[in-house]
Amino acid sequence: MRFERKGESPFHPGQPVPVDLFVGRRNEIDRINRAAKQVAYGKPQAVYIMGEYGIGKTSLARLIRVMAEADTGLCGFHVMLGEKNSLDGLAMTTVEAILQSDAVRQSTSSKIRDFVSMYIGERTLFGMTLRLDKLKKDAPSIQQGFLPFLRSIYQTLSPRSKGLILILDEINGIAGQPEFALFLKRLVDENAVSGAPVPLLLIVCGTQEKYGEIVKHHRPVERIFEIALIEAMTQEERSTFFDKAFQKVNMQVDQEAMNILCDFSGGLPRLMHLLGDAAFWIAEQSVIDKETAISAVAASAEEVGRKFVDQQVYKALRSKDYKNILKKLGRFDFDLEFKKSAIEKQLNEEEKKKFNTFLQRMKKLNVLVPGKERGEYKFRNRLTRWYFYLNSVDD
Ligand SMILES: Nc1ncnc2c1ncn2[C@@H]1O[C@H](COP(=O)(O)OP(=O)(O)OP(=O)(O)O)[C@@H](O)[C@H]1O
Ligand SMILES: [Mg+2]
Numbered sequence: 001m002r003f004e005r006k007g008e009s010p011f012h013p014g015q016p017v018p019v020d021l022f023v024g025r026r027n028e029i030d031r032i033n034r035a036a037k038q039v040a041y042g043k044p045q046a047v048y049i050m051g052e053y054g055i056g057k058t059s060l061a062r063l064i065r066v067m068a069e070a071d072t073g074l075c076g077f078h079v080m081l082g083e084k085n086s087l088d089g090l091a092m093t094t095v096e097a098i099l100q101s102d103a104v105r106q107s108t109s110s111k112i113r114d115f116v117s118m119y120i121g122e123r124t125l126f127g128m129t130l131r132l133d134k135l136k137k138d139a140p141s142i143q144q145g146f147l148p149f150l151r152s153i154y155q156t157l158s159p160r161s162k163g164l165i166l167i168l169d170e171i172n173g174i175a176g177q178p179e180f181a182l183f184l185k186r187l188v189d190e191n192a193v194s195g196a197p198v199p200l201l202l203i204v205c206g207t208q209e210k211y212g213e214i215v216k217h218h219r220p221v222e223r224i225f226e227i228a229l230i231e232a233m234t235q236e237e238r239s240t241f242f243d244k245a246f247q248k249v250n251m252q253v254d255q256e257a258m259n260i261l262c263d264f265s266g267g268l269p270r271l272m273h274l275l276g277d278a279a280f281w282i283a284e285q286s287v288i289d290k291e292t293a294i295s296a297v298a299a300s301a302e303e304v305g306r307k308f309v310d311q312q313v314y315k316a317l318r319s320k321d322y323k324n325i326l327k328k329l330g331r332f333d334f335d336l337e338f339k340k341s342a343i344e345k346q347l348n349e350e351e352k353k354k355f356n357t358f359l360q361r362m363k364k365l366n367v368l369v370p371g372k373e374r375g376e377y378k379f380r381n382r383l384t385r386w387y388f389y390l391n392s393v394d395d
Helices: 026-040 057-072 087-100 102-106 110-119 132-144 146-157 178-193 208-217 235-248 255-265 269-282 290-308 311-318 320-331 340-344 349-364 382-390
Strands: 045-050 074-080 120-124 127-130 163-169 200-206 226-229 337-339 368-370 376-379
Touching: 026 045, 026 057, 026 074, 026 163, 026 200, 026 226, 045 057, 045 208, 057 074, 057 163, 057 200, 074 087, 087 102, 087 110, 087 127, 087 132, 087 146, 087 178, 102 110, 110 120, 110 132, 110 146, 132 146, 146 163, 146 178, 178 200, 178 208, 200 208, 235 255, 235 269, 255 269, 255 290, 255 382, 269 290, 269 382, 290 311, 290 382, 311 320, 311 349, 320 349, 320 382, 337 340, 340 349, 349 368, 349 376, 376 382
Parallel strands: 045 200, 045 226, 074 163, 163 200
Antiparallel strands: 120 127, 337 376, 368 376
């Protein structure tokens, strides 16, 4: 029987994972769900979802919101701060997230309608236009009175909503600003001491590095957050994921191919989707075999390089001088940290010389940072480390 390509790929490389393909994170989900229940009983909570780039912070926060909305009766707003680097920007983006939330869109309450009409200009075929002038004018007072602002939103949504979830995501732009740390601490403290706290689950998503920056600006922030650390997927979670995704389109993965996909993804969800997607498109039969898996790895290396590795780094790594080093270092068995001397053992004299300049260059480009001990180096970003590994596949 001829293999018929089944329309849509089950993988979602660029988006948060749909709920049915979400795997793992059981402990973190349970913990944050418990926090959500506390909030519904009136006790505010704050959680920092901590993890490397592409590890699944946004997806986890989204899942928590969906679950808490369905089961706990909270109402959530997911605020993607992106390039925003000021509290005014944060206030504006929060209003946008509130306007776009299901609870607000579906509400028939006249107070909510009034709120919406303050900021929405006209409705067009493609959605709505925001009254940016008004939003800009109001931003300073919203951010200064952020807690009263949240309280008024909560009061208009209550009693249908038992509390709010505010997710502050993509904080790279704002985390370096000292006022962000103060803002977080003030928000949580003011709420705790107010007679009737707003039942608020505050979730901040970011890397460990960004958490460090925030705490550096204002030490006491450390006391307000419970940390939910998310790490690379286990072997079992990786294969469950590939099985589930391919089953969705009536395809299977044979054992050898499964080992390759699991191994080369490094348990990094972003890579799992890229690899799976590549394998899906390359496959010419309904079973993913070893050859398909290897081609998928090679194809993904290219894509990871182009999309996720800093362009200066990408260019440097493509130079002829570094090609062998890239391969040998990539193939070497370590997580993120390696010893210079251990790699050197694999290199010939000429490569050793190049290796030194290579390390200096990578340090300068912020790809590598010093490890715990002398002579140790650490990759700052797991995707770059895995880019090295992906590149070691073709011989
Ligand atoms: N638990 C999961 N199960 C399956 N796929 C997942 C899971 N978590 C994340 N993914 C997938 O991994 C990719 C990266 O996820 P996500 O965007 O949530 O990560 P992130 O940590 O927020 O990344 P960034 O640091 O870039 O913000 C997405 O394609 C997403 O669909
Ligand atoms: Mg994210």
